[in-house]
Amino acid sequence: MQVNETGAFVPTVVAFCCNWCSYAGADLSGTNRLQYPSNIKIIRVPCSCRVNPMFILRAFQRGADGVILCGCHPGDCHYTTGNYYTRRRMTLLFSMLDYLGIERERTRVEWVSAAEGQKFAETMKSFAAEIAALGPNRRLEDLRCRK
Amino acid sequence: MQEMMKKRAMELLADGTVTRVIGWRRGEFSYDISPAVFEDAAQIERDFVWDAFCGANVSKYLIRESAKGRVLAFLKPCDAFSMNQLLAEHRVKRENVYLIGIPCAGKADIDRIKARGIDGVTGIEEDGEAFVVHTIYGDERVGRADVLAERCLVCKSKRHPVYDELLGEEGEDLPDDARFAGVEKLEAMTAEERFAFWRGELSKCIRCNACRNVCPACTCENCVFDNPDSGISQKAAADPFEENMYHIIRAFHVAGRCTDCGECSRVCPEHIPLHLLNRKFIKDIDELYGTYRAGEDDETKNPLTSFTEGDAEPAVVRKRGRA
């Protein structure tokens, strides 16, 4: 568990970003000098649909406190329909995590286009703040990976 | 019924329709029945059995057996749903299987009989709506309804969605109200309570993989959990995370394909209620994407490989009542 200089919990947040939209959105927010928290670790994926439910779980295993998946808005997928499948898959996965008693706030899906640098930064800020308030991931962590 | 099945099996063997028969072989203490392949009439005459303890779903064996040539299988309604799903996924060669639908009045669970303190079982006889259990400590009588498997108490259908011929009368779909009661009970709990419940259950897991290996929907040639490069320890319940991961992914990989045959819960040596995971996915799919029944036919698209533009957003989970 990481803490900052004032002793407050700094969560590790993994963001899976679609190459064609959200990843470009992150770039845009960077070139516009919009700040978003440095504890967001971006993993670029070719499409939000590339994200297997196991990726989400493994992120938690390896020390993530929150996982967010960003893709193109429904209807705008570079591959036409990938994000529609993502949407169903993640809905069912998040529902299952909730069913197992894992905090439902730890996971999120947001649709962020390449033009939405502002939205990207805002989303990341709010998600990181939410996870910080929630505290470290204890219910879905792998004790062997704890530092 | 057993005699009718034996007779029909021998006829179909004799006239060359099939070369092998999949059924159930009697055991040592009448409840320990193994699925078996019979190749001649003498074997059938001697060992073929059909009674309240033939719980094993034989449809998965047809993947292997249908590749070898014409084979006859007797299917209970829930086996027939699994079979139809396998046909939809092109895992079984339809032309190589001859399917006979057989009625099922529910299967008894020997662990439920033993939970009543009965042991030393030497034989079990059906007597109307009861079982007479012979033991070395004396005879015991138990009501049929009291020792049926959980999956049979909430049976979804007595109908066979696929068959070449039927023995006995075709049944009907049964109301679904009781099937999701267990899921609803958990949903009504707080997140803390749910977490405690599942931790208690999943921590019993010994990672024997029986639930995966018996599952008629788990038909991958190589499972993701058998890949040593996937960062998952297949054989080790090394950490609570591994238990969660395994069971979430196991259920997820059959979501939309699971027919709720209940084999996973039947085989679990630790009695983990695994069907509660599968049924959660079934219930969610029904509620979010419209009622869908895997194995119903071999044409309707699996809800996880289809979509509509107006599907619910994942945020719907956050908007639910209790956290």
Next chain:
Amino acid sequence: MLFLKSADLERFLAAASETRTVYVPVDVEPKKSAYRKWTPGTAVSKGLKTTRSAKDFFFPQTEDLVGFRIENKKIQILDPRGEEEDFAVFGVRACDARSFGILDKVFLSEPVDTYYENRRAHGLILTMTCRRPAETCFCTAFGIDPASPGGDVAFTETADGWYVEAVTERGRDFLAPLGDLFEDRDGSGAEAAKEETRAIMKRLPLADLQTDAFGGGKTKEFFDRPEWASLSEACIGCGTCTFVCPTCQCYDIRDYDTGHGVKRFRCWDSCMYSDFTKMAGGNPRLTQKERFRQRFMHKLVYFPENNGGEFGCVGCGRCLASCPIHMNIVKVMKTLSEGQDES
């Protein structure tokens, strides 16, 4: 002879707990029990057997062997073993008690497995006779007497309590300071209870199971028997039989990358798994038939061959109760020895 009244069990376990951790079988659901640490008020199961065997205490399903911590360019090697504390396992049946002897032959022969040895040195085994054996029991086929279960201290169960006897020096040392918990009774009650157990064993459906056909030196006789194909055809290749077995001792060693180091751990393995014999050059056991054959050949032929005739099975019957398709060592033994008569 020492006698512990039923009502005094709690006092006995409390006294034993003062010097060590005591594990007792506890009902986790009706007629299904598991070992748990005893604390005041814990109700001891009256069931016959725990679902898992007692081998976990000495050979746990997973254990860390060594750790590596990587910092900059330095690798630090860590021994994860802490100081092992004394513990006692209460209510071990004769079959499980014998299984420790079988595991000893594997782990305590050269090179000695120090992880196992360490646990054995600290574990005290309190055994108990069986009053109500199940139909799946066949320990007598392997020469085990459930009425004299062995271990360090043996408890002979009767209607109102237990006759208690030290079997080993360690057992005597353990009982010595606990003298005032016991009554002194003459041993006739114990003998009567033992005879009762032995009489029940003779009435069990598997009482006449014969092992004569098997043993060392029979590899050629059984290896190519055609019956293996039909015996194994329904096997789903899970590890249930192996993991509930008190004598299965195969394990795998793997490295787990934690992101900041490596944990080298071992975990139970099962010869029923498709990757059990997977090697760089391929896999010599390609179908379930070969894997299935290995499990039974090991217990009935290879193990006795290497260990002076002792079989690698204790007849606890757990695999009979747990196998998803009800195929088990008894059916294998019966089928193979029947086939022998015909030939």
